[in-house]
Amino acid sequence: MPGTRNAFLISQATIVNEGQQSVADVLIENGRIACIGNNLSAPEGVEVIDAKGLHLLPGFIDDQVHFREPGLTSKADIESESKAAVAGGTTTFMEMPNVKPPTVTIERLEEKYALGASKSWANYSFYFGATNDNLQELKKVNPRNVCGVKVFMGSSTGNMLVDEEQALRDIFTHSPTLIATHCEDTPMIKANEEKWLEKFGEDIPAAEHPNIRSREACYKSSSMAVKLAKETGARLHILHITTADELELFEPGPVAGKKITAEACTHHLWFSEEDYATKGHYIKCNPAIKTQSDRDAIRQALIEGRIDVVATDHAPHLEEEKHNPYFSAPAGLPQVQQSLSVLLDLVKQGVFTLEQVVEKMAHNVATLYEIEERGYIREGYWADLVLVDLNKPHTDLKDEVLYKCGWSPWEGHEFSSSVIGTFVSGELKYYQGEFADFTPGQRLLFNR
Structure with a gap:
């Protein structure tokens, strides 16, 4: 015991x-x-x-989770979700800034660290959130004890969508640490929403989500981020890649020394658009789960080192919210209790080797983020x-779910x-x- x-x-x-x-x-x-x-x-x-x-x-190091605290704690909190993570084999997480109020000042960032110190079952770090107008605060981020700066180059919560070109360039030029980006082009998505609204009305089928949050919107934003990183010399990490098209933006090979890296998420490695028929909005997420060929290309990109790490983008919502019509059904799904089990199933299926899973879920995350003395089984x-x-x-049973939202x-x-x-x-x-x-x-x- x-x-x-x-x-x-x-x-x-x-x-x-x-x-x-x-x-x-x-x-x-x-x-x-x-x-x-x-x-x-x-x-x-x-x-x-x-x-x-x-x-x-080595324990799973999850570089992208949403634990919803402060301000959204009806869905989740640091205590509940970190406990679920530990039960699933995750020992360390890095949590995102789109909470209420958003983590866009050093004061709010340190308030979150205080929450982590009192409530987190696992080791933790928290991202600082970039906005169009908080560059001076961003420059104060301490790269020694903050995992990175998060930039939402796509739809986000509150004032966190960075959509001004000069603001983006300034962030990429002056960030004192790694920049992690959510890449989707908002104007393209908004235009698609109008077209699909005209076609279906308010109750758009869940299966249309990847057509609205389209592959073109992903590629346009990801390619822009890569271009900016190359022009400014920024250390760029693009989160949750979902399309085969984007893979050309990244170089294969070992993660050490790369200036531009990429992440895949467990749900994008497991589900495909065929699953909308049975899962509906339960698997609605941004960026969207796309085709089986996209999923298979992402799996191969992990094997060849074109994508460097695996994470979850754990993002819980209340189950009743997932039954809402398309525009009011929130995007995101809870995963940390089963994320390692998902990867081990993929090993069983012959998709990955056990050594590859360990590399992508622990070794490479530690190397990519330059984490001190974690991520490997080494003396000291x-x-x-x-x-x-x-x-x-083991079977994923509802009454054994540890997430505050109560579903998986x-x-x-x-x-x-x-x-x-x-x-x-x-x-x-x-x-x-x-x-x-x-x-x-x-x-x-x-x-x-």
């Missing part, structure tokens, strides 16, 4: 790390990986966990680890694997279906 101990010996786990698998023991002391080896002896007072037959992975690093049983199926897009699906235990900064927060008493995760630091 999980508890308050912070010294453990994980015995005979199959470690998946840095492109290899090997059976070994891992000693955790004072929050860190003290030793990796064979036939290690447990010092006095160290709890031994028999992991024979289990796989030990923080012990952010997840034990999984690849031969223990995978409800009823039997996953091929199960998360057995999750260590966050050396503490066993979740083990065999039970949680330890709450202790907060840690604020991320970055080697910048």
Whole structure:
């Protein structure tokens, strides 16, 4: 059972790390990986966990979540969603600024960090939100302890749509840290909405969503972001790529040293437009889930390193809201409790190898964001680890959903694997279906 101990010996786990698998023991002391080896002896007072037959992975580092706090806590909050994340094998998250009020000043950013310090089960970082007119605040962002600057180059919440060309250029020129962008062209989307409204009226079918939030709107915005990054020398990371067309904008190969990188999300790797027929607005998200050929191209781009990391864009809404007509049904779906299980199912299906999943969900995120001493199973690093049983199926059941919104897009699906235990900064927060008493995760630091 999980508890308050912070010294453990994980015995005979199959470690998946840095492109290899090997059976070994891992000693955790004072929050860190003290030793990796064979036939290690447990010092006095160290709890031994028999992991024979289990796989030990670095914890999922999710670089894009929406935990809805402050201001939208009827849908989710940092405590509820981080707890669900830990149950799903995510040890670290980076959370977005489109809350109420939006995180567009240093004061509001630090207020969120205070919330994280008191409420988050997992390790955490929060993005600063760029607007058309907060450049001077943006320049104050500390790259040492803030994951990045978020730019909504598409529809967003409140005053967070950056649609002035000079404002964008200034942000790209002066941002002190990585810029993460949501790329969709708003004027194109608005024009499409008018056309589809005329055709269908207010109750537009969910399956039309990828036609409204079109591939052309994605490409126009993504290509503009890449062009700006090349002209200004900005460090650009484009979130949630959804089309095969956009892949030409990125170079294949290892992530280290890249100035322009890209992300894919679990729902875009799993669902395709065919799923709107059964899932409807439950899988409505921005940018939209598109064709099976787009999905397959994104999968291949991950394999070849054209897309560098996997995240979730976890974005919960109340279930009753998803039953609204098209224009009032919100976009976004909850995922963090099953995100690792989704990827492990794709391994089972032969889409990815286990080593590739570890690279994209942990190693590359740590490298891309320059996270200090996390993302790898290395002696001296923080012990952010997840034990999984690849031969223990579990079904996504409604009464086991930990999200505050109470639903999951995978409800009823039997996953091929199960998360057995999750260590966050050396503490066993979740083990065999039970949680330890709450202790907060840690604020991320970055080697910048």
